[in-house]
Amino acid sequence: MTPVSKALGVGEARAVDGGADERAEEQRIVAGCLEGNRQAMTELYERYQRRVFSLVLRMVGSSEAEELAQDVFVRIFRGLPKFRGDAALGTWIYRLAMNVCLSFLAKRSRRGQIDSRIGQSPEPTPPRVGNPWLRDQLERALAELPDGYRAVLILHDVEGLNHQEIAEIIGCRVGTSKSQLHKARMRMRKLLGSELDAERESKVIKASEVGA
Amino acid sequence: MSSCERIEAVLSAYHDDELDVAESTEVEHHLAGCAECRRALDDIRRLVQTASALDGRDAPPQLLTRVLAASLNRPEPPRLRLWARRYLPLSLAGAAAAAVVIAVIVVRTSPTVEQPSVTPAGGSAARVVSASGGGSASGGGSASGIAISAGTARGAKVLRAAAAADVKILAGARREFARAEQHYQRAVRQLRRIIAQDLHRWPLARRRAYLRAVGPMDSTVASSQKLASLAPADPAAQEMLFRAYREQLRFMQDAILGGAR
Numbered sequence: 059m060t061p062v063s064k065a066l067g068v069g070e071a072r073a074v075d076g077g078a079d080e081r082a083e084e085q086r087i088v089a090g091c092l093e094g095n096r097q098a099m100t101e102l103y104e105r106y107q108r109r110v111f112s113l114v115l116r117m118v119g120s121s122e123a124e125e126l127a128q129d130v131f132v133r134i135f136r137g138l139p140k141f142r143g144d145a146a147l148g149t150w151i152y153r154l155a156m157n158v159c160l161s162f163l164a165k166r167s168r169r170g171q172i173d174s175r176i177g178q179s180p181e182p183t184p185p186r187v188g189n190p191w192l193r194d195q196l197e198r199a200l201a202e203l204p205d206g207y208r209a210v211l212i213l214h215d216v217e218g219l220n221h222q223e224i225a226e227i228i229g230c231r232v233g234t235s236k237s238q239l240h241k242a243r244m245r246m247r248k249l250l251g252s253e254l255d256a257e258r259e260s261k262v263i264k265a266s267e268v269g270a
Numbered sequence: 271m272s273s274c275e276r277i278e279a280v281l282s283a284y285h286d287d288e289l290d291v292a293e294s295t296e297v298e299h300h301l302a303g304c305a306e307c308r309r310a311l312d313d314i315r316r317l318v319q320t321a322s323a324l325d326g327r328d329a330p331p332q333l334l335t336r337v338l339a340a341s342l343n344r345p346e347p348p349r350l351r352l353w354a355r356r357y358l359p360l361s362l363a364g365a366a367a368a369a370v371v372i373a374v375i376v377v378r379t380s381p382t383v384e385q386p387s388v389t390p391a392g393g394s395a396a397r398v399v400s401a402s403g404g405g406s407a408s409g410g411g412s413a414s415g416i417a418i419s420a421g422t423a424r425g426a427k428v429l430r431a432a433a434a435a436d437v438k439i440l441a442g443a444r445r446e447f448a449r450a451e452q453h454y455q456r457a458v459r460q461l462r463r464i465i466a467q468d469l470h471r472w473p474l475a476r477r478r479a480y481l482r483a484v485g486p487m488d489s490t491v492a493s494s495q496k497l498a499s500l501a502p503a504d505p506a507a508q509e510m511l512f513r514a515y516r517e518q519l520r521f522m523q524d525a526i527l528g529g530a531r
């Protein structure tokens with residue numbers, strides 16, 4: 059019997075850190091940014107805007123995402139003189155972005171404001187099965203996770219980072235990242251219980267149709 | 271803990287291929303006979319697959335413009351301003367302490383000071399220097415003017431140095447603090463020397479008043495020094511020490527100018 063783990067491969071990991079050429083290229087861009095070179099700053103922005111904006115969007119929701127993403131990039135350019143190059147630039151940027159998000163969320167929960175996404179009824183999409191539908195449900199459930207769970211699950215399962223990188227980004231131990239991830243997945247399983255069941259049944263039906 | 275609970279606790283690690291061979295084998299044995307745990311693993315698998323297939327979202331196009339505008343035209347970094355606010359007064363105060371001595375010496379050695387009618391003007395000029403770092407009058411006033419402009423140039427130098435050494439801000443601040451303290455201590459020593467020379471010429475009542483007050487004044491400074499050395503990074507302790515120094519200087523200065531009268 060094939061080991062289940064092999065059959066269940068996570069898929070291609072998206073590493074934060076590229077090869078040596080990539081590092082040299084980043085050093086060139088960082089050096090340009092430090093001189094206040096507009097072109098270099100634009101390059102750095104273009105490289106990371108999608109990762110930063112997606113992360114911020116999923117962490118805080120759409121109403122605040124743009125403003126926080128701007129804050130993140132301003133902090134990146136302001137903080138670059140302190141970037142030592144001992145961590146990958148990507149990890150450093152993720153850490154900055156995650157700090158901005160988590161401190162914003164802490165402030166928001168102290169003020170007692172409610173996340174605008176929670177309680178929003180999902181769009182009534184007729185085909186209640188299939189991958190696009192499950193993706194929407196997953197985005198909605200993500201918003202309901204506790205902030206710490208959401209952070210780890212986004213970094214690991216959505217962004218494809220490993221626990222070592224996550225520990226650096228969040229400032230926790232590797233073991234903590236692993237246990238948080240498991241708890242986050244189990245919470246997601248609960249939140250998505252009926253959706254996962256519906257999708258499973260549709261597959262069973264399809265499989266039996268094929269078999270018939 | 272039931273065996274299902276034990277297996278469920280490591281299902282994520284199993285899914286992510288993080289268990290050793292023995293642990294994986296144990297999980298697989300259990301899965302072979304437990305539909306409930308197989309279902310849990312299947313849910314994890316679909317959750318992770320769906321999560322990894324989520325699309326990234328591009329930032330709105332106007333964001334780049336706003337980021338560049340905010341980053342390229344920024345004012346002085348706030349840390350520098352905080353630094354300057356907290357520590358620049360110390361170095362200026364150090365220069366002012368030196369100015370007190372200069373003013374006192376000028377007032378004391380100026381020939382006009384010996385005449386009672388001129389002394390008040392010189393005395394007040396020296397007091398202005400110690401209190402606010404500014405002042406102009408006849409006699410001692412011109413000397414204090416020189417000392418203060420030296421202090422301002424020094425302040426500008428400190429600011430430039432701070433801008434250049436952004437990362438070494440704290441170390442720089444500590445050095446600046448130590449330098450200001452040296453100014454004060456040197457000023458105190460010089461005034462003490464002057465007093466030692468002049469003391470025997472003072473009227474008996476003034477001499478007694480000075481000798482009565484000087485002990486408590488010195489011990490106030492000593493205890494502030496001790497506090498500041500125990501909490502080297504605490505601005506409140508530094509503030510207290512410098513206040514003690516200022517009072518000590520003012521006290522000695524008054525004693526000298528009053529004693530000359």
Ligand SMILES: [Zn+2]
Nearest residue numbers: 274304306307
């Ligand atoms: Zn079981």
